[in-house]
Structure formats: structure tokens, C-alpha cells
Amino acid sequence: MKIVDLRTMRGPSYWSVKHHKIIVMKVDLEDLADQWSNAFPGLDKRLTKLLPDLGKPQTFTAYTSQQVLKHPPLTQEQLADGEPLGHVIQHVALELQRLAGMTVHWGKSYPAHEAGVDYVVFAYQEERAGRVAGKAAVEIVEALCRKQKVDIKPIIAELHDIREEEFFGPSTYSIVAEAASRNIPYIQLQDSSIIQLGYGCNQKRIWATTTSYTSHAGVEVAGNKNRTKALLRNAGVPVPNGTTVYSEAGLRDAIDDLGFPIVTKPLDGNHGKGATINITNWKDAVAGLKAAQEYSRAVIVEQFIVGDDYRLLVVNGKLVAAAKRTPAAVKGDGTSTIQQLIEEVNKDPRRGVGHEKVLTSIKADKHTLGILKGQGLTLKSVLPTGQVLYLKSTANISTGGTATDVTDIVDPYNVLLAERVAGIVGLDICGIDLLTNDIAIPLNETRGAVIEVNAAPGFRMHIAPTDGLPRNVAAPVVDMLFPRGSTARIPIIAITGTNGKTTTTRLIAHMVTSKGYKVGFTTTDGIYIQGKQLQKGDCTGGQSAEFVLKDPTVNFAVLETARGGMLRSGLGFHTCDIAVVTNVAADHLGMRDIHTVEEMAAVKGVLPRTVRKNGWAVLNADDDLVYAMREKLECRVALFSMDENNPRILDHVENGGVAAVYEEGYVTIYKNSYKLRIDHAAEFPVTFGGRARFNIENSLATALTGYLCGFERDEIKTALRTFVPSSTKTPGRMNVYKFPKFEVIVDYAHNAHGIEKFEEFLRETPATRKIGMVSGLGDRREEDTLSFARVAGRMFDEIILRQDRDLRGKTAEELRELMTRGLQLDNPGVAINYIEHEMDAIDHALQTAPDGSVVVMFTENISGTLKKLDEFEQQFR
Numbered sequence: 001m002k003i004v005d006l007r008t009m010r011g012p013s014y015w016s017v018k019h020h021k022i023i024v025m026k027v028d029l030e031d032l033a034d035q036w037s038n039a040f041p042g043l044d045k046r047l048t049k050l051l052p053d054l055g056k057p058q059t060f061t062a063y064t065s066q067q068v069l070k071h072p073p074l075t076q077e078q079l080a081d082g083e084p085l086g087h088v089i090q091h092v093a094l095e096l097q098r099l100a101g102m103t104v105h106w107g108k109s110y111p112a113h114e115a116g117v118d119y120v121v122f123a124y125q126e127e128r129a130g131r132v133a134g135k136a137a138v139e140i141v142e143a144l145c146r147k148q149k150v151d152i153k154p155i156i157a158e159l160h161d162i163r164e165e166e167f168f169g170p171s172t173y174s175i176v177a178e179a180a181s182r183n184i185p186y187i188q189l190q191d192s193s194i195i196q197l198g199y200g201c202n203q204k205r206i207w208a209t210t211t212s213y214t215s216h217a218g219v220e221v222a223g224n225k226n227r228t229k230a231l232l233r234n235a236g237v238p239v240p241n242g243t244t245v246y247s248e249a250g251l252r253d254a255i256d257d258l259g260f261p262i263v264t265k266p267l268d269g270n271h272g273k274g275a276t277i278n279i280t281n282w283k284d285a286v287a288g289l290k291a292a293q294e295y296s297r298a299v300i301v302e303q304f305i306v307g308d309d310y311r312l313l314v315v316n317g318k319l320v321a322a323a324k325r326t327p328a329a330v331k332g333d334g335t336s337t338i339q340q341l342i343e344e345v346n347k348d349p350r351r352g353v354g355h356e357k358v359l360t361s362i363k364a365d366k367h368t369l370g371i372l373k374g375q376g377l378t379l380k381s382v383l384p385t386g387q388v389l390y391l392k393s394t395a396n397i398s399t400g401g402t403a404t405d406v407t408d409i410v411d412p413y414n415v416l417l418a419e420r421v422a423g424i425v426g427l428d429i430c431g432i433d434l435l436t437n438d439i440a441i442p443l444n445e446t447r448g449a450v451i452e453v454n455a456a457p458g459f460r461m462h463i464a465p466t467d468g469l470p471r472n473v474a475a476p477v478v479d480m481l482f483p484r485g486s487t488a489r490i491p492i493i494a495i496t497g498t499n500g501k502t503t504t505t506r507l508i509a510h511m512v513t514s515k516g517y518k519v520g521f522t523t524t525d526g527i528y529i530q531g532k533q534l535q536k537g538d539c540t541g542g543q544s545a546e547f548v549l550k551d552p553t554v555n556f557a558v559l560e561t562a563r564g565g566m567l568r569s570g571l572g573f574h575t576c577d578i579a580v581v582t583n584v585a586a587d588h589l590g591m592r593d594i595h596t597v598e599e600m601a602a603v604k605g606v607l608p609r610t611v612r613k614n615g616w617a618v619l620n621a622d623d624d625l626v627y628a629m630r631e632k633l634e635c636r637v638a639l640f641s642m643d644e645n646n647p648r649i650l651d652h653v654e655n656g657g658v659a660a661v662y663e664e665g666y667v668t669i670y671k672n673s674y675k676l677r678i679d680h681a682a683e684f685p686v687t688f689g690g691r692a693r694f695n696i697e698n699s700l701a702t703a704l705t706g707y708l709c710g711f712e713r714d715e716i717k718t719a720l721r722t723f724v725p726s727s728t729k730t731p732g733r734m735n736v737y738k739f740p741k742f743e744v745i746v747d748y749a750h751n752a753h754g755i756e757k758f759e760e761f762l763r764e765t766p767a768t769r770k771i772g773m774v775s776g777l778g779d780r781r782e783e784d785t786l787s788f789a790r791v792a793g794r795m796f797d798e799i800i801l802r803q804d805r806d807l808r809g810k811t812a813e814e815l816r817e818l819m820t821r822g823l824q825l826d827n828p829g830v831a832i833n834y835i836e837h838e839m840d841a842i843d844h845a846l847q848t849a850p851d852g853s854v855v856v857m858f859t860e861n862i863s864g865t866l867k868k869l870d871e872f873e874q875q876f877r
Helices: 043-050 076-081 085-099 127-145 153-166 170-181 216-223 225-234 248-258 282-292 338-345 366-374 412-425 474-481 501-514 542-550 563-568 597-604 624-632 647-654 693-708 713-722 752-763 782-795 812-823 838-848 862-876
Strands: 002-009 022-028 059-061 066-068 107-111 117-123 186-188 194-197 204-207 242-245 262-266 276-279 299-303 308-315 318-326 329-331 388-390 402-405 429-436 449-455 492-496 519-523 526-529 532-536 556-560 576-581 611-620 636-641 658-663 666-671 674-680 735-738 743-747 770-774 798-801 831-834 854-858
Touching: 002 127, 022 085, 022 127, 043 076, 043 127, 085 107, 085 117, 085 127, 085 153, 117 127, 127 153, 170 186, 170 194, 170 474, 186 542, 204 474, 216 225, 216 412, 216 449, 225 412, 225 449, 242 248, 248 262, 248 282, 248 299, 262 282, 276 282, 282 299, 282 366, 308 412, 308 474, 318 412, 329 338, 412 429, 412 449, 492 501, 501 519, 501 556, 501 576, 501 693, 501 713, 519 542, 526 542, 532 542, 542 556, 542 563, 563 597, 576 693, 597 624, 611 624, 611 693, 636 647, 636 693, 647 658, 647 666, 658 693, 666 693, 674 713, 693 713, 693 752, 735 862, 743 862, 752 782, 752 854, 770 782, 770 838, 782 812, 798 812, 798 838, 812 831, 838 854, 838 862
Parallel strands: 492 556, 492 576, 519 556, 576 611, 611 636, 636 658, 743 854, 770 798, 770 854, 798 831
Antiparallel strands: 002 022, 022 117, 059 066, 107 117, 186 194, 194 204, 242 299, 262 276, 262 299, 308 318, 308 429, 318 402, 329 388, 429 449, 519 526, 526 532, 658 666, 666 674, 735 743
């Protein structure tokens, strides 16, 4: 077996609109093709022995809930009866991820167009882990089919490492999950742990539990424990007495002043790192100093406050949760060693590696061994029955500690104290650590103290306590970032289709800009933010969409969406407000495993399926495949047509629908029995006096979109009248150069459907001679190239045949022969002049064009062509 293609989807895609994070593998089964699992004796037993949980009902615990999948994914009985190998690979890839703590379950598999090749599609949690699991699954299934030994331990270990490196921590996850539950989109910024919530100008950001509102000064204060203590003491908050030392001499002076017991901790530490508590002798004090100086040269020496460890969490000035924290510990039974007791505790299904589960497994590290040594114990020691042994000096959950929720019993004095501390330090999200005998009694009565204030406090102890009620502490964070009545989104209009999508995108962006919005839009020639091109090239994929949605100045997005991006990585957004589909025609067939126009329609149809329920899909009623897309939609549908008598339009409007039609020369909006005439189409520069019917069609889609956005008739009319196509505004789309003796038109038409539309325009264009400069594309099917050439051959009096720079898989000779054959199908006598290089072909056309002629250049190198024409134009100024 071998993987011939592997893609990572990061948004709605051809393979799934609902499941956004999926791996799409194309697997060549080679000599195992056409054989199912029952063709390999013992495979069922070998596989279920290797992956015992594969056939069991899947139960997994999230940080906020537990879910059970009722149906086992792949049982031993199913394997024995026979399952396609692609299906087996799919489930193995999912199970490998689950074994590494990633709760993924969805997938599918089916035969590809090629014999012996399967598509295997499955969900991932972390992209890199999904790719590793997919490759490993293919190797494992093949090895088991061939009765070879398989060791999955290194694979699981690698997947575990990837998860710990890349997955959101529990705090970040809780905030992102809460935001997602409110339909707030999120984007993880590239190569960082920063999460953007919302789009454009309405975005907010989080980094763990710091937010867009977190004060830098507050973080600095909390990071300096001496400064924090001084601020709190001056505000009447009980804090331990202490000082800062840098050496053993300073440590001795501090102990002389404070006496035992003491605590040592690094000045700039966090999460309990380097801290040692309840030090009662000089030897341990020196060890504590050294442990702290591994993190900070300056070490705080404080009085040891007797009491239990509590964490109080304040968000936006309000106490939202409190937890009693207990260090990792074991309880003796009179027979088991300390090591055995640790192993027994770690069998708790709630414990896992790192942040994998709600509790962390206990590790007998150097710190633990030091504690044991101080008590004359080793890991082989046996504890008496009932004796509790604390294995860590701090109560952090990340080192195996536990937490008990006590939110409901916190004394009002202590509530006010915590809220004051957060305000004094200046943090929007603040974790206050204090020691007291009883949190239900005012701190000043228990002789307790605030021992630390934390910026970016962890949420795990509150959202998934070991005991007590879990608290949704992410909700007040999201409430703070997006108060009631505010929005996290910006309007998104997305446009797709075979032809016309770039012009329609620019028309809509121009209309929205005219309304006063700060627009970001993407096209096949670049990304534009508020009218300025920030990136050049084909920018119609997911990354380009995210570029716009991440821009903090944008309050409206207009996104051209091509099939390439949807097939390569999926959409860059999950939902949009309006989706426009211009048409579907034969183009790019045979590429990326899309072989028919119907399959291409399914790709384009992904876009309208992402429209929110109250949004609109704007569909071309003259195109059968586009019109059929409405059947799978949950949103509202609006139609446009060049035929005012189109029965689809009449039926749609009769049933209360909205439509735009070209009637009696006007672009008109139909709603119920009413007509709203926008303007005479010939008045729109983009239609070239009404001759460019394909741009009348694009104007219909634009006008209808504007109407659905709530724009006024005059605003739509003005926008369409003021959009003047040019080489700067619409490069490569109907760029007209009028020279003294002849006219040149530059266009990007590159398929039969597009050039047929252009033929209608050229038929209405007067000229003494019509000359066309054309080329073939090497990555198109032979029949598509012949269809394109056939139309070109009949619409021009003379042809200049050239070659693209990138021949895309064919030779120049093959393309020349194919194009020549197609050009002569309907016009055997057409004059063909072969000039290989595009710039040379342009020079020839400009030098030989007769008076009154029209030269049409279907160009690949748009920028180079326009530059040459601009230079030629300078001669006549």
C-alpha cells in the first residue's frame, strides 16, 4: 500500500461541510486491492489484540462533560465478516489518535475513480497528529495483513508529544469552546498560542487566560512578588512577612529575622516552580534556596503560613470560583510500597499525561524523592494504614494535585478581599492564592494570608475539580470580551462559480465600499484591504480569506472562493452571510479527482451550504446545476436570471421569493408582485453599453446581493454606474485599449463556457477584422481544450497561437497540434500564425493589426501583457 495524496482540510470542504478538521488520504492498495479484511485469516484477532478498544463503545471525558458513543466503531465480528481495507485504515487512524488522548470519531472511506485506490477520510484534533496517524494506519494495516509484527508504542508516544505541544491547554480550550457555543468564530494565529475570537474589527484575542483587556502593568506587578506584596500590604490585605535574598548569607539573615518555618520561592516564578514550603531547618533552607535559584537569582523568603491552600478566581472584577487545592498524595494501606501506591492512584481514568485529562498523573521526580529523603523514606517504603504522604510541596494540578470546589461557602469578607486584590494589582483575570484554616471564615479572623497573585491563572481546577461542582469560568471571560448586544462577526459575502466570480467580487466590493464600509476582499489577482493591494497572486483560498478576517481594520469581507482552495484545504471560514454562485461549467475537470461537471457542482455547492440559516444563497436560475443547489440548503434562496420569463423565476417569486432579472433592458429586482428597477443595464460601464451580456449577468448578482444587504436602490445604481473596468481595477477582465487605428481587449477567458460568453460580446462589436491571441492549457482534458479552440476558431478571422510559460504537463508540440485541430473544426480555413512566446505574440499583433480591427488577447501573464500595452499606449500621448 502507499499514500498517493494526503490533504489537510481546515474548514468546510467537498468531503464534509459539517466536519472541518479532517485528513483526506488517497491510498493505493496495490496488490491488496479488491480484498476485504476477511481475506486475511486472523486479521480480526491481530488487529483487536493490538488495539483492544477498537471495537468497544467509545466513552470520553471532556473538560466540561462526558460523552458516550453508543455504537462501537469497528468490531472483531465485522472484521471477520469482511470490511474494505480503506474502512479499516480509517478506524485505525482514529483509534491511534484516541489512544494519545485526542477524542476524534468521524470518518468515511470509499473507492476513488482509479481501480484499486480508496479515499480514506477521518477527523483530526491536531493537524500534525492526524497526518502521522494516517500514515501509521496504512503501515499498520498492511503489516497485519501480511502477518508482520507491529509495535504501536512509539507511534502513540509521538502522537502524545504532538498533542502536548500543539493542543490548546484546558484553560484556552474552555474559553474557545464557550465562544464556539455562542457562534463566535476563532482562528489560531500562525506559529503562536494566541487565539483570535471573532473577525475583523470586532475581534478579541486570548493567550491562555490573558486577554485583549489584560493590563501589561498588572501582569508586571503580579510577576514581581515583592511589589505585589507591598501593594497589598499598603491596601490592608494580610500577607506573609518576608524578604528577598540572593545568597546563603542573605538567607541566614532572613531566617534570623523571621524564624522557622519558612517558604522559599523564586521572585519571578509561577505555577509553583522552584517553591519549597514548611522549611524547618538550615539544611532544607539551603536546598530550597538552590531550587528557587534555578528559576530566578532573587529568592523570596517568607513566613510559612499554616492552613489549607485555596485558589480564588476573579474575572472582570467578580469572584467566579474558588477551589481548595491539595498536593499530590498517597494513603498507606500497610502492605503496598509508595511506588505501588502512586501507580494505583494513577489508574484513575481521570488522570493522564500533561493536560490530556482533567487530572495529571503523579510522577516521582527529583522533587518527590527529595521530600521522601527528608522523611527517611524511599519509593520502596511501606506506609502504615491510613497515613497520608504528600509527594509535592505545592498543590498544583499540573504536578498531580487535586482540587475541591468551595465556591458556595466562601465568606463574603473573603469574596470582597479577592475582588479588591484583583483591582489593586490591575488584572481582568486574576488568580489569588491564600492560606487559611477555613475559607468560610473571614481571613483576618483565621490569621491566614494572601501568598500569591497570578496573572493568566489556570482554569482546570475550576472547570473540572476532583470533587464538587464544576464551574463554567470561561463564560464570564467571554461575557467580558463580548458584552450582551455586541457582535464578534463582520458581514461575509462569498462568491464562487466557473466564470464571472472575479468581476462579481469586485463589483460587490465596490458597492459595499461605496456604502462606507471598510472592506477587505480577495480575488484571483490579490488581497485588498480598504482598496490597497497587500498581496499579489491567486488569493482565492482559505489562507487568503483568513488574511482578511484577521485584519483588525476590516468591517466587511467580500471573498472570491475558487474550487482549488476548497479542494486543497477547505474554506477559511465556517459560515457566511451571503453566498453567490455565478455558474458551473466544464473547467479544471480531471484535476484533483474532480472528473465531471456534476462533481464540480458539488464542490461549488459547498459555499452556499455554509450560509447561516437567516442568510442568503444567491443562485443563477439559468444554470441547471446551480439552480439544483437550493435543494440542500437550510438558508434562504434568491435567484437571478437573464430571462424575465424563466419559469423558475416566476415560480420562485410567486411563492414569495426574491429575484433579480434582466427585463426590457433593465436590471430589476422582483419580490412578490412588485418590481424594483435598478437601472438600464447599458448605463453600467462594465456591460460596455449592454454588449457584454455576461457582465449584465454579474450585475444582476451584484444588485441582488446589495438588495439583500438592505442597500437602497440609488446606492446600488450609483455603485454599478461608477464601477469602471480598467487594467488597474479589473486586471485581465475586459480591459479595453483604444489605439488610433485599432482596439485591443485583454481578457482571462480560459474555458469553453467563458469564451462562448465572450463570443456573444464580440458578435456585437463592429470591426474590419477580428484577431484573437489564444493558447491551450496543458492540465485540461483533451475534449476541453478542443471545445475552447473550436469556439475561438469560429469567432475570429485570424488566430495568433502562442504558448503559456507553464505548459502544465504537456509539451509545446502536443498543445500546438491539439489547439490547431480544434481551431479548424468549424473553420478549416482560419488563418493561424504560430508564435510561441506570449510577449513576442503581443508585439506581432500590435505591429500588424489593420485599421479598424479588434485584437482580443486571452492572456496568462496578465501583468506582463498590461505593462506592454501601457508602454505601447505611451507612443500616442
